[in-house]
Amino acid sequence: MANDDHFALRPIGVVESKLSKVKDAPCQGTMGEQEAWITIRKEVVEGMKDIKAGDKIIVLTWLHLADRSVLEVYPQDNRNNPLTSVFATRSADRPNPVGLHPVSVLEVSGDKIKVAPLEAIDGTPVIDIKPVI
Amino acid sequence: MANDDHFALRPIGVVESKLSKVKDAPCQGTMGEQEAWITIRKEVVEGMKDIKAGDKIIVLTWLHLADRSVLEVYPQDNRNNPLTSVFATRSADRPNPVGLHPVSVLEVSGDKIKVAPLEAIDGTPVIDIKPVI
Numbered sequence: 001m002a003n004d005d006h007f008a009l010r011p012i013g014v015v016e017s018k019l020s021k022v023k024d025a026p027c028q029g030t031m032g033e034q035e036a037w038i039t040i041r042k043e044v045v046e047g048m049k050d051i052k053a054g055d056k057i058i059v060l061t062w063l064h065l066a067d068r069s070v071l072e073v074y075p076q077d078n079r080n081n082p083l084t085s086v087f088a089t090r091s092a093d094r095p096n097p098v099g100l101h102p103v104s105v106l107e108v109s110g111d112k113i114k115v116a117p118l119e120a121i122d123g124t125p126v127i128d129i130k131p132v133i
Numbered sequence: 134m135a136n137d138d139h140f141a142l143r144p145i146g147v148v149e150s151k152l153s154k155v156k157d158a159p160c161q162g163t164m165g166e167q168e169a170w171i172t173i174r175k176e177v178v179e180g181m182k183d184i185k186a187g188d189k190i191i192v193l194t195w196l197h198l199a200d201r202s203v204l205e206v207y208p209q210d211n212r213n214n215p216l217t218s219v220f221a222t223r224s225a226d227r228p229n230p231v232g233l234h235p236v237s238v239l240e241v242s243g244d245k246i247k248v249a250p251l252e253a254i255d256g257t258p259v260i261d262i263k264p265v266i
Contacts, residue, residue: 050221087262088183129220
């Protein structure tokens, strides 16, 4: 599954959200209160059994619509900001578009976890979940 | 580069560290002061130009020696702890072994970034760098 040049990232789940367009997903730093469900794939569902309402977790997503060729951006997509190298920004466009989302768990039901705030569009792959330490 | 089932993660760099064995890398929560260098690949080196000494960043690694089949672990590898589902732990063994390391930038030199504390073994692939917000 890996060679010298890449590793295969297999989603553990998917975001179900009312946000359907990238432009509806606010930038980091202007977080809303958007609720979303995460559905965990059955192959790895055993990995979520100790997650419960009230937990603070970090959801890692794969921002699948991002442009992976981008190395410099205008932060917040605002041309009044200086052109900045991507690893010094939270831009979704970057070589490996991993999103980090600190959220609260609102509810757990079967293979689904309800969280907020999660500003990711419907269908965004989830690649990992970790507790906040 | 992607199909329905996986995405190709291409390292942006590599950790150079005095830690050579996994057992030398302390668990989360018992952080040392280990210094390490990150060397950024030349294809993406433009993405680091605005990172400077004093910055607080999050380094994302791919814990390439992890066991990706693990869904439950004894936290801190201690059998006195209850067997816990991996997404409720910081175990390195998990389906997508992404490491999250909040670190300080000590020095930047060419394509290298010196950081601490980074408890990752020599040769660990780096997949992303983001500023702490």
